[in-house]
Amino acid sequence: MNSFIFPAWLNGKGGKALAGPIMIIMMLAMMILPLPGFALDIFFSFNIALAIIILLTSFYTVKPLDFMVFPTVLLVSTMLRLSLNVASTRVVLTEGHTGPDAAGKVIEAFGHFLIGGNYAVGIVVFIIITIINFSVVTKGAGRIAEVGARFALDAMPGKQMAIDADLNAGLIAEEEARRRRTEVAQEAEFYGAMDGASKYVKGDAVAGILVTVINVVGGLIVGMVQHDLGFAEASKIYTLLAIGDGLVAQIPSLIISTAAGIVVSRVASEEDIGNQFINQLFTKPEVMYITAAIIGGLGVIPGMPHVAFILLAGSLAGAGYMLKKRSQTAPSQEGVAAASAVPPAPEMEEATWQDILPVDTLGLEVGYRLIPLVDKNQGGELLRRIKGIRKKFAQDIGFLSPPVHIRDNLELKPSSYRIALKGVEIGSGDANMGQYLAIDPGMVSGTLPGIPTTDPAFGLPAVWIDASMREQAQSMGYTVVDAGTVIATHLNHLITSNATELLGRHEVQQLLDHVGKESPKLVEDLTPRLLSLSVIQKVLQNLLVEGVHIRDMRTIVETLTEFATQTQDANELTAQVRVALGRAIVQQIFPNGNELAVMTLDNKLERLLMQTLQGHGADGASMEPGLADTLALQTEVAAQHQQQLGLTPVLLVPGPLRALLARFLRRTLPQVKVLSHAELPENKTIRVTSLVGGQI
Structure with a gap:
């Protein structure tokens, strides 16, 4: 279509960028410059074709964001119709006295063929179409868009938190999280834009009525005063032209309004509108049988059109019979095929590099009884705790730990869990859902009945107790925690203890990039000019292995820059950095x-x-x-x-x-x-x- 309207050079990448401005300029030109009847026929035909394209596109979209440009298309199509109304009004008033084809063949065809040349019928049809468009379709689509925008904005924080929880739990990668966040923001913007764009359609309907009335009144005045036509002749000519002009504009407007309603009223699904119609409306044989009985009953009532009703009832009953027969034969055929057919031996594919799966830096595996703790659909209490652990780790240690990849492991005991670092187990334990772990800090006043165990994080004596004994245990001096807290505390302890191994090249680069946002020159002077990334990583790991946080990266970078010209040895550089961080190190050991x-x-x-x-x-x-x-x-x-x-x-x-x-x-x-x-x-x-x- 682009090659038909615009020159061939516009079909390239640069041409597509110019298509929008050129279309706007053309619409403005139609309002100012007089157009011949043939040009009006071309543009009215294009307007109708554009409306049909928009309607069919809305039918085949799976989700609203697949047609994200629709609010802008709605505005552009509305301006195109208004420009055509202005251009056609000029031609109708200046050339209407010459005959019904003065404004082109399209307007003449709508004036004669659709309404039979009867301007009274034309007025009624035009008013009905306008009322349907303005009061029913456009008003409903606008209301749906308004409510959709409100709910999309209200749901945005919850959706963002769910994305962050999936990212922190390691269920999705950073790229997928970024894509989901963008999609959530675009969804809210789309419904907001649709809410505003629907107002253009309402204004277009009102403008269509006013333009038609102005064309009739203005045509009568021009025809009788300037061209000496009689009232009857002027009424016939100008009313037919005005109604034809109004219909040729309002019918595409009604089509586009219907498309707007389809886009905003659809519910999220993996199917387009056509498949949803067929699969959800015409696939239940019981519905077909009952409808056939009702229609057949109406057909035998005296005075009713018997042939039409009975024919339709028979068709519905036949459709129901075919649906029921298909639903009965499909499962049996699948069972026979599964029982009799010998599956061919699968052909082994060649090994590829894709068969090598990356090892998760941090992993948490749980038994099946602990799945509710990590399932976001069941509350996912542990997911929120892990998010808090990573945030606290970043605040205390000075860098963001890798995400924790969580999965269930049927080989574990039902209430067991396993924590792995780079694929190697670094901790494990049991967490009994519904019970509490009473930990003995060394100053308890008695013993408790339950399952004796050891606190997995710090090795303190503990006992698993029922929920009913929680308050009693606390009064006796025990530290009482639930199953989710047991796992979270153990995980937090292991992450902090293994901070050195969690600081990889990627994390070091992210730290330097973070410092570079505020002090880009400071980082540029250090690496790669003076020190390689591996030496900086070794210095930071030397600090972490002795429990020194690296939050003060500015001081660390400045010290390394100062002494990098004297030595490249990581241990000697570490000693100089420790001196620079001496106040923080002593404060960490002696807080008071x-x-x-x-x-x-x-x-x-x-x-x-x-x-x-x-x-x-x-x-x-x-x-x-x-x-x-x-x-x-x-x-x-x-x-x-x-x-x-x-x-x-x-x-x-x-x-x-x-x-x-x-x-x-x-x-x-x-x-x-x-x-x-x-x-x-x-x-x-x-x-x-x-x-x-x-x-x-």
Whole structure:
């Protein structure tokens, strides 16, 4: 159709972009420039064809967003009809005295063929069509669009939350979530635009009536005053032209209004309107039989058109019989085919790279009794908790963890769950739906009847109890949580403990991109100019492995930029970053007070460790076995002394020894934090409570 209306060069990509402006210019030109009758015939024919195309397109759309441009099409088609009304009115009033074909053959045909040349009949038909269009079709479509826009806007927050829950649960990817969010926003915009566009159709109907009345009155005046026609002759000529003009505009308007009603009134389905009509209206044999009986009963009443009613009743009964026969034979044929046919051996396809499935970074598998916790259709309580876990992790640690991919696993026990990191199990446990886990924090006043177990997150003694004993357990000092909280707490503990492995190249790049939004020059100076992404990742992982958050990425990037010209070693860069983050590290360990109660090394042990460091490097494995055992034992004794005093076990050492001792104690005494003198803020007071190595 484009090639018919526009030149061939408009069919390309650039031409399609120019089609809209050219059409608007043409409509404005029709209002200003006089058009011959042949040109009016072309444009009126195109208007009718456009209306039919719009109607058929609305029939074959599966969902409203498949015809997203419809509100704009509605406006453009309305302006096209109004432009044609202006152009045809000019021709009718200036050339109408020459005959009924003055405004083209199309208007003449509608004036003679459709209404038989009787202007009284034409007026009645025109008024009826206008009333149907204005009061029934357009008004109903506008009301549906208005309600649809209201409900779409009200439902938008819930739909967005559902998309976020699916994304956080790992049920969909980021691209799919982005597509769904865009679709939700477009749906709300579509119904809002349809609500406004329906007003154009109403105005078009009113304008059609006014234009027709003006054409009749103006034609009578022009014909009798300027062309000396009699009243009867002028009435016949100009009324037929005006009614023909009105009908040729109102019939496409009625078609497009019907299309608007079809688009906004359809319910979401995977079928188009035609299939829905057939599959939902004419597929029940009982309905056909009852309708045939009613119509046949009307046909035997005296005075009724017997032939028409009885013929229709027979057709309906025959259709019902065919439908019932088809519904009975189809299942039996399927059963015989399934029983008798030997399925051919499936042909094995060649292995492809698509057969290699990516391993989920974080995975949660649940037994079938725990499915309600992760099913959004049944409440999905755990989905909301996981969303909160990822948000809190990002706020506390400093980067967004990968989504948790959740699936059911029939191989697990019904009430069991399994947490995996990169396909490897890192935690598992049981969660009994309908019961509560009463955890003993160490200060309970009695025992409870139930199923004894261990808290999966922290290894504390616990017992599964019935819901009726919840208040009693709380009064006895137990910490009582439900099944969803048990899994969520365990998952949160494991995610935090394994933050180092969760920080991959992709997450590091996202962190740098996030910093680059506010300080683009800062990131550009660091990578890839000074440091590679892998070195930055190693520095961040070194911080995380010792429990140091990386929220202050600006300070980290500035420090790396400053010292990257001096060294490319990740461990040395980590030491400099720790010094820069010293205030935050100390605040994390000692949240209150200016006095820091710490453990220190005996001078003799410190000299031995410095000699080891100078002779063998910073590798903790190079430490002599006897020295290593003694160091571990005495550090454990000092740490227990600190904990008995209610203090955090912190070992303060010289800067060169910090990495060596931190790496050595991480496996045997992970609760001991190792700080260097350079990391302590100047306004803090140091109090030594224990000495490590005094017996060496």
